[in-house]
Amino acid sequence: MxxxxxxxxxxxxxxxxxxxxxxxxxxxxxxxxxxxxxxxxxxxxxxxxxxxxxxxxxxxxxxxxxxxxxxxxxxxxxxxxxxxxxxxxxxxxxxxxxxxxxxxxxxxxxxxxxxxxxxxxxxxxxxxxxxxxxxxxxxxxxxxxxxxxxxxxxxxxxxxxxxxxxxxxxxxxxxxxxxxxxxxxxxxxxxxxxxxxxxxxxxxxxxxxxxxxxxxxxxxxxxxxxxxxxxxxxxxxxxxxxxxxxxxxxxxxxxxxxxxxxxxxxxxxxxxxxxxxxxxxxxxxxxxxxxxxxxxxxxxxxxxxxxxxxxxxxxxxxxxxxxxxxxxxxxxxWNPNPNRPPLPPQPLRAEYPVTPVNAYATSFRAGEGPLNAIDGHHNVWYQSCWSTYGGPALPQSITVDLGGVWSNVSTLEYLPKQLSRGSGNNGDITSYTILTSTDGVTFTQATSGSWAGDVNYKVAEWSPRNVGFVRLQINAATGGYANVSELRIGGRTAIPTLVSRLPITSGSYRIAARHSGGTVDVSGVGTADGTNIHQWQWAGANNQRWTFESTGDGYFEVRGVHSGKLMEVAGLSRDDNGNVALWADANVPQQHWAITPVGGGYYLFTNRLSGKALTVAGGSTANGANINQLTYSGLPQQQWQLIPS
Known part of the structure; x- marks a missing residue:
């Protein structure tokens, strides 16, 4: 309290x-x-x-x-x-x-x-x-x-x-x-x-x-x-x-x-x-x-x-x-009133929710990115929202990564913006299409419909199915832009059970940047805590090979083959341009990454602590270019190919 x-x-x-x-x-x-x-x-x-x-x-x-x-x-x-x-x-x-x-x-x-x-x-x-x-x-x-x-x-x-x-x-x-x-x-x-x-x-x-x-x-x-x-x-x-x-x-x-x-x-x-x-x-x-x-x-x-x-x-x-x-x-x-009418039917709910690990969007306002729509964070004095205010015209979409494929997913709850509301132009979604996917690449329409443009909680349902990714496409909204305070996804009548995680095998991988083909490389073949991680052309060396280990809740640890240490966001940074370095395994969120497919065989790496994406600084193609974290905006230097090595 x-x-x-x-x-x-x-x-x-x-x-x-x-x-x-x-x-x-x-x-x-x-x-x-x-x-x-x-x-x-x-x-x-x-x-x-x-x-x-x-x-x-x-x-x-x-x-x-x-x-x-x-x-x-x-x-x-x-x-x-x-x-x-x-x-x-x-x-x-x-x-x-x-x-x-x-x-x-x-x-x-x-x-x-x-x-x-x-x-x-x-x-x-x-x-x-x-x-x-x-x-x-x-x-x-x-x-x-x-x-x-x-x-x-x-x-x-x-x-x-x-x-x-x-x-x-x-x-x-x-x-x-x-x-x-x-x-x-x-x-x-x-x-x-x-x-x-x-x-x-x-x-x-x-x-x-x-x-x-x-x-x-x-x-x-x-x-x-x-x-x-x-x-x-x-x-x-x-x-x-x-x-x-x-x-x-x-x-x-x-x-x-x-x-x-x-x-x-x-x-x-x-x-x-x-x-x-x-x-x-x-x-x-x-x-x-x-x-x-x-x-x-x-x-x-x-x-x-x-x-x-x-x-x-x-x-x-x-x-x-x-x-x-x-x-x-x-x-x-006092006595209670025995003649009060029965409780009116309550809204349908995702009674059995699945907690997402990541979200990305086609557009967002600075400081109001898509991760705000899944953080479950709210208080009477403040709220977090995903907003497309001031951006491109609708339709726009947000894609939610559930951290694995789950059975019995059937329901999406949507909470519009709750605080600091104006008059009729709050970005409340009025027309939507919901698509689902098991691989994050091929999406199938699950349902579509309309909602009243107001502050109230909304829900959409479709037939239960296996789902790993949910895409909410906003076709129309009050004010011509979208505001989402929170999304909740899950099953209404049956408990979702885990079907599969991201299909990464137990072998080692080369992590190659989409824009350059350069590889995630540990500088100087170092093994000390804090050793920098940068981009280098592929040479087949062990300091360029990485293994992936599931944390058991939708995230992965990314471990260097040559050192046995993990890729982490250094210094507990939650800021753009925070550095990425090598560190001993401590099972902490700065060492956990959501790995989300974005199409074309490429993946987005999002840090659990910061919510920022693994990025080649400045989009450089040069050897030695630093690798850090940056708010994800769909840039090719933020998308990575996993190549068995």
Missing amino acids: GPLSPGRLSRRNLLAATALGTAATTLPLSTGLLTPAVAATPQSILENLINLRFGMFLHFNMGTFTDEEWATPRQNPTRFAPSAVNCGQWADAAVSAKMRYGVLTAKHHDGFCLWPTAHTSYNVMNSSYRQDIVAQYVNAFRARGLRVGLYYSIWDRSYDVQAYDTHHSVPADQFIVPGDITFILNQLRELLTNYGPIDILFTDGWTWQMGQQDVPYQQIRNLVRSLQPDCVMIDIGGLTQPLIGDAIFFEEPLGIRAPAGNTYAALQGQTISNGWFWHPSTPVDNPMSLSSILDHLADLEPKYTSFILNCPPNRNGVLDTNIVNRLAEVGRA
Whole structure:
């Protein structure tokens, strides 16, 4: 969750101040998000979610004891020191308010874990309260008929699961490595295996920190679906459209509220006190007023949005009396409306996504290249887009490389530009053609159609098939140019399974530039870390031969035969003209390359860290011309032939 300020908190009082009358009936309390007699479908799961109406958010973690909204990482775990933890009291207070579920911060952005995870020592078993709080919480809430949710921050500032991010002061030497993804998957496996049915999983610090490509949405979602198929995934990312999870989270303290007429399944979060976490002023401050809470419930119920009210436990592990009393007042004054119409049909989704490794386009505006359309990166204050604004006339296209051929691919989700929108000229796609390919060269039309030219989420479908590459051709758009905030591709009714990767054999290759025929060569037959890589005419030497090793997730390491070392972008450069050099294998993203066919037997090499393309500097044809990285623009010095050697 974002940091709060009194100014932001005051927004909770902007809704009307009229209290609700007490309804005569209450909704029956279900035994789960789905009753056993109902088949689990995306629609029915979301219907049951929003029928929970009202829930309790529980921010209880290291920040409770440090008076911080975002606790400083790597503190002494003994600072977490509740005298006791009474999850039964939390649950009783929730029941008294007619809440029907809870969500507990199992791990916040500082990385301290409320369960005895095996994957970091920064957890409750090394604190001053050596008990499994997640277990206590789920047992107490279930014992009172309440549904249980968990909040898990992908961003972990103690384990250093984070990527370079100027918005949140994360330095340039930070990036996601494969071990980070394994760490996340292992911790989620613990939470989703050891604590029974988990009805809701909140993730945070993902879309708005490193994005859902760096930490692949496909891997996280597949794990959750395999362990908890009825669990609703909600990522906190500032979006008001259903793209980054199953349901939307409107974070009210940041000014994000369910709009009038909303029909998307959603939760809206607000805090009863001044902060998400407990602070010394919490027990003496006046909590959110009864009338304001009732107004929220009245406003959100017809918008198919559950109100999740944060109630932070104190340093004694209980809710303060002023909060308990306010919740009891709510329960005496409010009942859910049993006559609300059923949830309208929800948009079709790529329920089983495939995380791409690369994208290229026929045109783009400087700084708004095609990789922005697949980075899964968004927040309330900023967005990334692929845009053709100011470029050639439509039609234009973007081609997405899925990092292999996958079965059962049938669906494309499109999110138009969300922020800084003008009037009718935002580049919203209104006419499209979608083509697919298994080799990246020969494309077949899968579908075509039209979309409304507006801000709303869009979807296109075709018959399930094997797909390695998807090309979205924009035929028409508002303003005469295209804007794509995000694309998501996958299967809707069946899980895509990997059919094949790029057909590169186990032998060695010469990598020859299209414009010159010159070969990628290690300067001076060097073997030291940092040895420069440049262009040289083919001489059959081992410093000109390379092997390709799959990373297992769509990328390749490119290894020099003579040295056994890898081709990498030097110095963690993310800039145009960043140098390319030799370095020992460290299994890091600057050593990983997406290798994408572009036709004619040539390939584009895109670095995983920087998103830049392997390029002969200046298009030189001379021996010794430097090889560096540059934003891909389809130049022949950026296209490479792989010749068995």
